[in-house]
Amino acid sequence: MAEREKCGDFEIYKDESDGWWVVYDTKKKKRLGKFIDKNSALDKVAFFIQDEKSDEEESEYEETGSVC
Amino acid sequence: MLEQQYINILIFSYNGKSYIYTPETRFFWKISDSELCTNKKRFLSLKELEECCSEKKYQGIIEQINMLKKRKFIIDEKGESKKFEKKNFSFDYLVINPSNECNLDCWFCYAKNERKKENNKLEIEKSKEIIRYFADFKKKRKSETALGISLFYTSDVTLNFEYFREIVLFIEQIKKDYSFPIYYFLPSTNFFSPKQGFVDFVNEYKFLTVTLDSENEEVRKKVIDNLSKIRKEVVKHLIIPIHPMIENLVSLYSYYSKFFDYVSLRILRIESTHPQAWDKRKLSTFLKKIENLIDYLLTLKEKELLEFLKKIGPTDYILRYLNRLLSREKLFTRCPAGLTAVCVSPNSEIYPCSSLIGNEKYKLGVWSKKLNMQELDNDVVKSVEKIKECSSCPIRYICGGPCVDWKEKQSITGNVNKIECEINFRLVELLIYFIDTVNERFPLFFNKYEKEKKVKNKINYSLDLNQFVDFFSM
Numbered sequence: 343m344a345e346r347e348k349c350g351d352f353e354i355y356k357d358e359s360d361g362w363w364v365v366y367d368t369k370k371k372k373r374l375g376k377f378i379d380k381n382s383a384l385d386k387v388a389f390f391i392q393d394e395k396s397d398e399e400e401s402e403y404e405e406t407g408s409v410c
Numbered sequence: 411m412l413e414q415q416y417i418n419i420l421i422f423s424y425n426g427k428s429y430i431y432t433p434e435t436r437f438f439w440k441i442s443d444s445e446l447c448t449n450k451k452r453f454l455s456l457k458e459l460e461e462c463c464s465e466k467k468y469q470g471i472i473e474q475i476n477m478l479k480k481r482k483f484i485i486d487e488k489g490e491s492k493k494f495e496k497k498n499f500s501f502d503y504l505v506i507n508p509s510n511e512c513n514l515d516c517w518f519c520y521a522k523n524e525r526k527k528e529n530n531k532l533e534i535e536k537s538k539e540i541i542r543y544f545a546d547f548k549k550k551r552k553s554e555t556a557l558g559i560s561l562f563y564t565s566d567v568t569l570n571f572e573y574f575r576e577i578v579l580f581i582e583q584i585k586k587d588y589s590f591p592i593y594y595f596l597p598s599t600n601f602f603s604p605k606q607g608f609v610d611f612v613n614e615y616k617f618l619t620v621t622l623d624s625e626n627e628e629v630r631k632k633v634i635d636n637l638s639k640i641r642k643e644v645v646k647h648l649i650i651p652i653h654p655m656i657e658n659l660v661s662l663y664s665y666y667s668k669f670f671d672y673v674s675l676r677i678l679r680i681e682s683t684h685p686q687a688w689d690k691r692k693l694s695t696f697l698k699k700i701e702n703l704i705d706y707l708l709t710l711k712e713k714e715l716l717e718f719l720k721k722i723g724p725t726d727y728i729l730r731y732l733n734r735l736l737s738r739e740k741l742f743t744r745c746p747a748g749l750t751a752v753c754v755s756p757n758s759e760i761y762p763c764s765s766l767i768g769n770e771k772y773k774l775g776v777w778s779k780k781l782n783m784q785e786l787d788n789d790v791v792k793s794v795e796k797i798k799e800c801s802s803c804p805i806r807y808i809c810g811g812p813c814v815d816w817k818e819k820q821s822i823t824g825n826v827n828k829i830e831c832e833i834n835f836r837l838v839e840l841l842i843y844f845i846d847t848v849n850e851r852f853p854l855f856f857n858k859y860e861k862e863k864k865v866k867n868k869i870n871y872s873l874d875l876n877q878f879v880d881f882f883s884m
Binding site for chain 1: 435481482483738857868869870871873876880881882884
C-alpha cells in the first residue's frame with residue numbers, strides 16, 4: 343500500500359491493487375470513496391472539509407432564548 | 411497574481427504566531443510561527459498586509475491563497491456562498507413582561523429606568539389573549555416552527571410566580587390546537603427570596619437559571635444559601651453580568667462552578683453616563699483579562715481543560731465565540747430580536763427586545779385585538795450584509811453585527827459600536843490562537859469537547875497552512 347497523505351481527519355492513498363485513490367476518514371474510521379485520479383480524491387476531501395451541506399441545515403437564528 | 415487582490419480577510423499575529431481567517435467559509439489556518447510585521451498585528455485586507463509585510467513573505471501568502479481559492483476554501487463576497495434571506499414573517503419567540511417589579515436594585519439592570527416609571531401590570535387575561543393571538547397568527551401563516559414563550563424578563567419571576575404558573579397551565583391547555591410545538595421557558599431569576607411554590611416548581615422543572623450581581627456580598631451569600639432548597643438533580647446555571655473592571659475571570663468561573671453546574675459570563679451593556687461605562691482605557695484592561703483567561707487555560711492539562719470548559723454555560727459570551735469558530739457557523743444577525751422574536755411591555759407595547767422597552771424609537775406597536783401583525787414587521791436588527799461597516803468586515807459572520815441596545819446605551823448614532831467590535835475581534839483572534847495551540851498539544855481534545863458540549867467540531871483539517879496547501883497541491 344502506498345504512503346498515506348494526511349490532512350486533519352482525512353487521508354488519501356493509492357490502492358496498489360487497482361491504482362485508484364482512496365479517501366479515508368480517520369475519525370469515523372470510514373472509507374469515503376475511491377477515485378480514478380488523485381485530483382478527484384482531493385476534491386472529495388475538500389468537499390468533506392467544507393461540509394456546506396450541514397451549514398445549510400443550520401438556522402441563522404439558532405441562538406435564541408437568552409441571547410443578549 | 412491574485413485576481414481579487416484586495417479580498418477582505420483577517421490576518422493577525424498573537425504571541426509570535428500568525429493566522430489567517432476567511433469570512434465566507436469561516437476557515438482559519440496558522441500561516442507561520444512568527445509575526446508578519448513588526449509594527450502591526452492585525453490586517454483587515456491583503457492590501458493592508460502588502461503595505462506592511464516583506465515582498466517575499468507577501469508573495470508566499472498570495473501563492474497559498476491562490477491555491478485555497480482554486481479549491482474554494484476561500485471565496486470572495488461575490489462567490490457562491492449562502493446569503494441572508496428573511497424568512498416568512500412570523501414569530502417563534504414571545505416574551506411577555508407583565509410587570510417591572512423587582513426585590514433587588516442591581517446597578518446594571520436593563521429595566522432600571524422603566525422601573526422608575528409608573529408601575530403598570532399586564533392583566534393575566536390579556537397575556538393569555540396575546541399568546542393566543544401570536545399562536546393563531548403562526549397558524550394562519552401555516553408556520554411549522556415552534557413557538558417559545560417566556561415571561562418576566564424585566565422583573566423577577568419569583569415575585570409573581572402564580573402568574574407564571576397560570577400561564578404555564580394555559581400553554582399546556584392550548585397546545586392541542588396547533589400543529590407546531592408550543593413550549594415555555596422559565597426565565598432567569600435573582601433567586602434572592604424564592605417562595606416554596608417556586609422552589610417546588612424548579613425541583614419538578616429540573617432547570618434553574620440565576621442571574622447574580624457577584625459583587626454584592628449580601629446577595630451572593632443569600633443566593634448560595636438558597637441553593638440548598640434545590641434538589642441535586644436540578645441543573646443549575648448561573649449568569650454573571652460582567653463589566654470592564656470586573657475581577658479576574660478565572661476566579662469567577664472557578665468559584666461559582668463549585669455551586670452551579672454551569673457558569674456563563676455575559677458582557678454588560680452599560681449606559682454611557684454610568685461610572686462603569688465602557689471607554690478605551692477600560693476596554694484595554696478588560697481585553698487583558700480575557701488574554702489572562704486564555705493564558706490560564708493553556709496552562710491546564712488536557713483533562714483539567716475539558717473539565718473547566720465543561721462548566722462554562724451555554725450563554726457565556728466567550729464560549730459562544732469558541733463554539734462558533736469550531737462549528738464554522740455562519741451568523742447573519744446577532745440575535746433574533748424583531749425578526750422572529752418580540753416582547754410585550756407591561757403597557758402592552760411591543761418591542762423587538764426586552765432591553766429596548768421604553769425607547770419609543772423601537773416601539774413596533776401596541777397590542778390590541780385589532781392589531782395588524784404586519785405592522786410589527788421591522789428591520790431593527792439587520793443582516794451584516796446590509797450594514798455598510800459590517801458588509802466587508804472579515805469577522806461579520808461570526809459576530810453577526812452590532813447589538814442595537816448596546817449602541818443605544820453607548821449613545822451611538824452610527825451603525826456600529828467600536829467597543830463591541832474590538833471585543834469581538836480580540837475574541838476571534840485569541841480563540842483561534844487557543845484552538846490552534848490546544849490542537850497542537852492535545853490533537854484529540856476538540857473531538858472530546860464536541861462529545862461533551864454537543865458542539866459540532868469542524869476543525870477536521872490541518873490548521874498548519876503549509877501542510878494544508880501541500881496536501882492539496884498536486
